Amino acid sequence: DAKTTQPTSMDCAEGRAANLPCNHSTISGNEYVYWYRQIHSQGPQYIIHGLKNNETNEMASLIITEDRKSSTLILPHATLRDTAVYYCIVRSNYGQNFVFGPGTRLSVLP
Amino acid sequence: NAGVMQNPRHLVRRRGQEARLRCSPMKGHSHVYWYRQLPEEGLKFMVYLQKENIIDESGMPKERFSAEFPKEGPSILRIQQVVRGDSAAYFCASSPQPGTSGRAGEQFFGPGTRLTVL
Numbered sequence: 001d002a003k004t005t006q007p008t009s010m011d012c013a014e015g016r017a018a019n020l021p022c023n024h025s026t027i028s029g030n031e032y033v034y035w036y037r038q039i040h041s042q043g044p045q046y047i048i049h050g051l052k053n054n055e056t057n058e059m060a061s062l063i064i065t066e067d068r069k070s071s072t073l074i075l076p077h078a079t080l081r082d083t084a085v086y087y088c089i090v091r092s093n094y095g096q097n098f099v100f101g102p103g104t105r106l107s108v109l110p
Numbered sequence: 111n112a113g114v115m116q117n118p119r120h121l122v123r124r125r126g127q128e129a130r131l132r133c134s135p136m137k138g139h140s141h142v143y144w145y146r147q148l149p150e151e152g153l154k155f156m157v158y159l160q161k162e163n164i165i166d167e168s169g170m171p172k173e174r175f176s177a178e179f180p181k182e183g184p185s186i187l188r189i190q191q192v193v194r195g196d197s198a199a200y201f202c203a204s205s206p207q208p209g210t211s212g213r214a215g216e217q218f219f220g221p222g223t224r225l226t227v228l
Contacts, residue, residue: 043201043219097143097155
């Protein structure tokens with residue numbers, strides 16, 4: 001599975017958009033970009049995933065560059081409860097484990 | 111539809127004892143994954159099982175650790191003769207048969223079992 005690079009930590013003001021970047025320059029054609037988050041040592045929570053096109057759901061938006069070498073997770077209106085470690089993972093879609101890196105520790109500030 | 115269930119949520123063992131961690135996957139899921147998270151570290155894959163089969167145990171320590179997912183009942187992660195270094199959070203995740211879900215490839219995580227070895 002391709003390796004990802006994320007900033008160690010980020011701050012965001014409550015109510016503002018949080019934009020979390022992820023580099024995955026060695027991603028292969030059949031690999032998806034997944035985002036999970038872990039709030040205060042709870043089990044990781046699925047956020048969103050995508051292959052080529054931008055994706056949006058009730059939690060977030062995922063913007064993938066045309067060359068697929070990087071992506072951005074957008075939380076449109078961050079709240080204090082969004083404070084967590086966010087993991088960007090690339091993986092093909094069938095049956096393999098996820099390889100978690102250190103992720104980005106997002107702190108949403110009042 | 112209940113999520114992934116793990117029990118116990120907290121487990122305390124003395125060095126040399128055995129620890130048994132249980133994971134009940136989501137209804138309809140036949141694939142189970144175990145991950146370990148040491149304090150202040152990320153999750154590390156341990157083992158991937160389907161019903162009655164170990165598919166990938168490349169992340170499992172060679173000694174003292176074993177896992178099973180029987181035809182009936184929960185998946186069990188067993189740690190024999192625990193040592194202080196085994197203290198960690200152990201997370202289980204489950205997924206449906208690949209290709210059968212609208213969110214193919216997604217894994218659903220349980221709340222974890224926090225093992226403390228005294």
